[in-house]
Amino acid sequence: MPLVVQKFGGSSVADAASIQRVARRVVETRRAGNDVVVVVSAMGDTTDDLLDLAGQITDDAPAREMDILLTAGERISMSLLAMAIDAQGVKARSYTGQQAGLRTDTRYGKASIVGVVPERITRAVTEGQVAIVAGFQGVNELNDVTTLGRGGSDTTAVALAAALEADVCEIYTDVDGLFTADPRIVPSARRVQHITYEETLELAAHGAKILHLRAVEYARRYGVPLHVRSSFSNKEGTWVADTAATSAEEEAMEDPIISGVAHDRSQGKITVVGVPDVPGIAAKLFEVVAAADANIDMIVQNVSTQRTGLTDISFTLPEADGMATMKAIQGAAETLQYSEVRYDDQIGKLSLVGAGMRSHPGVSAKLFGALSAAGVNIEMISTSEIRISVVTRADHLDNAVRAVHTAFDLDTAESEAVVYGGSGR
């Protein structure tokens, strides 16, 4: 019997009616002749409510206690979902991360999975039950509960699918799959039918919010086929697997070279002006930045002029890390010997992703041409094998995304998308 792992995020189980709807889908999947394991997040705003409660107590909660607090949310959703499935006549049991054998390291709040020993889940499935597993949580070697951090429930689902050798891991969300661009910006964006892990990673890393980076990395490592689809319809969603094409080579040949256009408005840019252009100065700067715990993304160093022997270095980073990083650089002014440091949070980033661009020359030229024709100025550029990212002014970003989407023939006559949003945790 095929084994399907289904993951439902917080918005899919926001209230009793939603839980009943999810239960119906699980029951249908079971009755269609599948073994089913379900991974579920906390209901709707539960996690925010719990964070708010903790905030009323202290600004500096011990991470271990915070994890105990937050994991209460999945206990509620998973037991309610088991009740709902049971009430529809299919046996269901819920399991915590600990009971499901999701073993992690001890980094509370951002634990990594170190092993999955899903004995109880295997037994439940063998006995014909639907197993409901709490997403986002595991247990460490001290027998303490841990949380996996952002995207944790997706990661739980993929890790269980890998350990159970599931036939597919279905990630349910509130849209029909991955799109060639955010339909709120590009109404003519179309659903991507097939996409590789690699491209999905690039999209997720550069602003697309449907799938979490960690989960996709895990899926790629263990070859877990993902099916991203809507919990509101029965339509096919987006399949994420090793190769974009499913079977026929014809299909692969017809595949567009570009999978999609991601955008990201959450980055800021720091420019360090007038740095002595001597060996080791960049290393020193990024040591300071690393010590401030900032995840930097793009880096550009200007060609220095012979005359002054000075250069400028710009880099982008999440806005949330902006102030702390600025402080760190200002604190190291003596070492770094720059003349000025500036912070700019009015930037936008556009990323064009597609495995096809490897073998298709001229993609960058086309991209830059489209942006130029749309009157969008490019401030920074970075590229990978299958991605080109550019930084623009924030208020030019929407225009830029639309122009590029059209230039690469991604538009469809009519959009399938209704809403486009994050997938919860």
Added chain:
Amino acid sequence: MPLVVQKFGGSSVADAASIQRVARRVVETRRAGNDVVVVVSAMGDTTDDLLDLAGQITDDAPAREMDILLTAGERISMSLLAMAIDAQGVKARSYTGQQAGLRTDTRYGKASIVGVVPERITRAVTEGQVAIVAGFQGVNELNDVTTLGRGGSDTTAVALAAALEADVCEIYTDVDGLFTADPRIVPSARRVQHITYEETLELAAHGAKILHLRAVEYARRYGVPLHVRSSFSNKEGTWVADTAATSAEEEAMEDPIISGVAHDRSQGKITVVGVPDVPGIAAKLFEVVAAADANIDMIVQNVSTQRTGLTDISFTLPEADGMATMKAIQGAAETLQYSEVRYDDQIGKLSLVGAGMRSHPGVSAKLFGALSAAGVNIEMISTSEIRISVVTRADHLDNAVRAVHTAFDLDTAESEAVVYGGSGR
């Protein structure tokens, strides 16, 4: 260093401010030179909210899933309390029932403790930490969470105190201790300073709501001294121990023979009229009642008249069991051969409790005299070694309690009590 177990009910941790207040008390106790283990219930209405959610899903939730759902409440309160104590500069860690070694049988929803192996709690205390333990919950041999049913958090506290050989188990509530009567009915009721387990059991079994029967039984079996006190003040409360007096014999001699007057408005009365007065008929009736799962309390059988050879049997039981039991008796009409069965939910029960009445004759006479003088008719009577209970009309109950309280010299000039309520779960 003395070891104190402190138990706080749901009303003591109803919101962030209450949790901060409880944290201050724990910190004071710790700084006064005690090791401290805290047992905590779910916040205020959490349990009711969760039950309500389950009710929106199904009327017939599997008990295992219901226990997973309900135990989310203590995860929230215990982690928040640990954060609050930590924020006040004292190290604290929270532990689930499973982590604290509270092992139970597998009767979900009403599990019994089968063993307490508090290794982690002992270790935490040895390392100078305050250990916060989730009340009301344990783990069974399947590694599934169970709940202990009503009064569960009190029982958790007493069981831990016994296993840890604590010097005292403090039960915090919203009143100053046990009173000679409910101060809402008898404003002149006074706080009981010392009382035996036995008397406390009788009081708890017959309507007093401050301490739960199971917890008192557990405390008696293991000789755990209980101190019932207010979480709103630092006043001494009521000490429950083997003997009413603490040390001096003089004190014992001065102790009143009566500890208090309990009342109970939650009972109903079933009267089976015209039952053949032959051997075995009562046994048959109570077999039927037992099959309906009712907890019967008082039973009275009229003396039958020689002429008819028929008798009437009345018994009291919780109102909640009334309808189901009536149905069961009606269903067995053929076997029981009665002529009529009646249900009466307008009854009240008054119980006079005191170890002193063992050696003091005339207690019943005084009780009946006081009720008669107050114009209260007695419908049923039952007695134990240290208790006399009478059933009256419900609307006579308050008058009856006041009359008896006065007759036995329990009144004080001024009441200490502010509020009188249940102690949560």
